[in-house]
Amino acid sequence: MIYFLQSQLNLIIIGAGPAGLTAGLELIRRSGIKPLLIEADAQVGGISKTVVHRGNRMDLGGHRFFSKSDWVMDWWRSLMPIAGGDAESMRIHYHRQSRSIQSDAVHGDSECMLVRPRLSRIYFLRRLFDYPLKLNWTTLSNLGPQRVARILASYAKARILPRQERNLEDFIVNRFGEELYRTFFKDYTEKVWGVPCQDISAEWGAQRIKGLSITEALKHAAGRLLRNTQNATRHTSLIEQFLYPRLGPGQLWELAAREITDRGGTILLGTRVTGLQRQGNRITAVDIVDREGRRQTIPAEHVISTMPVKDLIAGMNPPAPDDVARVAHGLLYRDFITVGLLVRRMKRHPGDADPDRTVGQRLPDNWIYIQEKDVRLGRLQIFNNWSPDLVADPEGTVWLGLEYFCNVGDDLWSMDDDTFTGFAIRELASIDLIDPADVLDTHLVRVEKAYPAYFGSYGDFGVVRRWVDGIHNLWLVGRNGMHRYNNQDHSMLTAKLAVDAILGGDVTRESIWAVNLDDEYHETIEHRKDQPAQSPRSRGDGAA
Secondary structure, three states, X not given: OOOOOOXXXXXXXXXXXHHHHHHHHHHXXXXXXXXXXXXXXXXXXXXXXXXXXXXXXXXXXXXXXXXXXXXXXXXXXXXXXXXXXXXXXXXXXXXXXXXXXXXXXXXXXXXXXXXXXXXXXXXXXXXXXXXOOOOOHHHHHHHOHHHHHHHHHHHHHHHHOOOOXXXXXXXXXXXXXXXXXXXXXXXXXXXXXXXXXHHOOHHHHHHHOOOOOHHHHHHHHHHHHHHHHOOOOOOOEHHHEEEEEOOOHHHHHHHHHHHHHHOOOEEEOOOEEEEXXXXXXXXXXXXXXXXXXXXXXXXXXEEEEOOOHHHHHHOEEOOOOHHHHHHHHOEEEEEEEEEEEEEOOOOOOOOOOOHHHOEOOEOOOOXXXXXXXXXXXXEEEEHHHOOHHHOOOOOOOEEEEEEEEEOOOOHHHHOOHHHHHHHHHHHHHHOOXXXXXXXXXXXXXXXXXXXXXXXXXXXXXXXXXXXXXXXXXXXXOOHHHHOOOOOHHHHHHHHHHHHHHHHHXXXXXXXXXXXXXXXOXXXXXXXXXXXXXOOOOOOOOOOO
16 A cells, blocks of 8 residues: 655654654654654564563563663653552662652553562573672682682782773773683673674773773672661662563553554554665655565655664665765674573572572573573573563463574574574573473574674774764664664663754754763753753663
8 A cells, every 4th residue: 555644744764663663752742743654573662572472472682671861761651650569669779869760550550560670690600690790709609719819910900001992802801800801701792792802892891881890899899888787778779670561671662652653653564664765965755665565665854764774874875975885884783583481490500699589490580691601592581580471371480581692694593493492492401590391382583683783894883974964854863773782761862862853953963972972871950851861871781
C-alpha cells in the first residue's frame, strides 16, 4: 500500500528503538507533527525489545532502567507507573544525590515498573567476584596473597609512571595497573570485541569505565566501613537497585509505540530504508522497501536517523564525498548471539563465597561476566532475577541467557542454531554452572550490529560527522545512529535534543554530540525538570 505523510511537517524517523521512539513520542506530545517511523524489524524496541518464547521472555543484553537524568526517569514513569514498595526501597542514591521514587501502581498491575535489586558478579577461576570489583575479603581470598601483592605493586608503578593513553590498554593500566588489567580486563574485553585492547580507542574506556579505579575502590570501601562503624543508615545506591518493566524492556517501548500510533503517528514494521535522496545540504526524500518487496520514495522535510552510519552514508544519492564514504565503509561493529536456556536448576556453586544468597535453584545475580579463558561465553543472564514475570514457571524453572560476542560470518555466527545451542550447553556445563540433564528448552536470537566498534576507521569518524552535520535537516541520534556506545538513556537524550532543535529552528548539533562525553550528567538542583544536562555520560553498567 502506498503511504503518504499526512502532517504539518513531513518528518521521518528511521528506526523504532529507544531513540527513534523517544523522538516520535516527543514530537507527538509537544507539537502537531505526526511522524512516520520506519523499522526494519518485525517489532519495536531495537536491542531493547523483549523476545517471547513459549511464555518465557528474553531481554537481549540486559537493560537496567536507571538514569542520572531526571528527565529520563520521569519520561519512563510517564509511560509506566512504579509498583509499590517500602519507603527505603523507593529511594535511589547516586553521586551524593538522592532521588525519591514514588510508587503509583499496585502489586499485580502488569503494566508497571518494578524496583529490582542489582547484583552482577565476575566468574573467574571458578569463583565469583563482586562487580565492580570491591576491595573486600572475598576478593582478596579468591585472588590469593601473591596475586594481590602483584596487583598492588603494578598499580603503584602505574601511578608513578603513567602511560601515554593511545589505546584502551593504556587507559585501563593507568587506572588499575598492569596486573589487574591482565587479570580482569584484557581477556574479557578481547572476548567482547574480538581484537586486542591495543587496537581499541581509549575513548571507549572514557565512555564506559571512566570514574572507576583502585583509588575509587579504596574510597568506597573506607566509606562503607565508616558508615557501618557509625551505625549509619545504609542507603541504597544506584548500582544496587534499578527500575525494570514487569514484562521486560520491550514492554515499555511497545507502550511508547502504542501512544504514537494512538495519537496519529505511523510506524511501518518490516520496512527498510534503502536510500536517502539529497539536494545540496538537505535530504529531500527517503527510499523504502517493505517485507513484500514493494518500493516507495517518501518526501521528507526532516529526517531523524538511528540506522547504522555505515548504511546511512552508503545509501546517499548523490553519493557522499569519497573521504566520507571511505571512513563510513570502514566502520566496524560487533554482533551478538543469545541462547535462551530453560533449566530445572543451576548448580549450587562452591565458588560462591556467600551460598546463603542462592535463591532456590539459582544464583541471585542479574548477570554474570564469564572471564574463564576456556570458554567463549561472555555473559550469563538469569532472567528470573530481572523479573519473575519473564519466566512462565519462575518457581520450578530457571531461565538463562547465554551471551556470545561475534562477527557476522565468523565460526560462531556460521553455526546452525542446533549446533550452536549444543555448543553453548556444553560450555556452561564445563564451568560447573549447570548439568546438561537439567536443560528443558532452548531458543536462539542473533543480533547484527549490536555494538559500534571503536576501531577500524573510527579514528577518522570526525570526517563523517562534519559532513553529516552540514546536512541541515538530517539528525543522527542513538547508538548506531551516532556510532557511539550509548546506553538507552543516552540514546533517549540525543533524541530529545534533536526534537528540541527541530521545534526550535536550531541547526547546531553540539549538544547532541556532547551526550555521553563527560563524567556527570545527573541534574543538579538548579536544573529544570524539562532540561537534561548537556553532557551525559555513564560507566556503562546499564543497557547494552
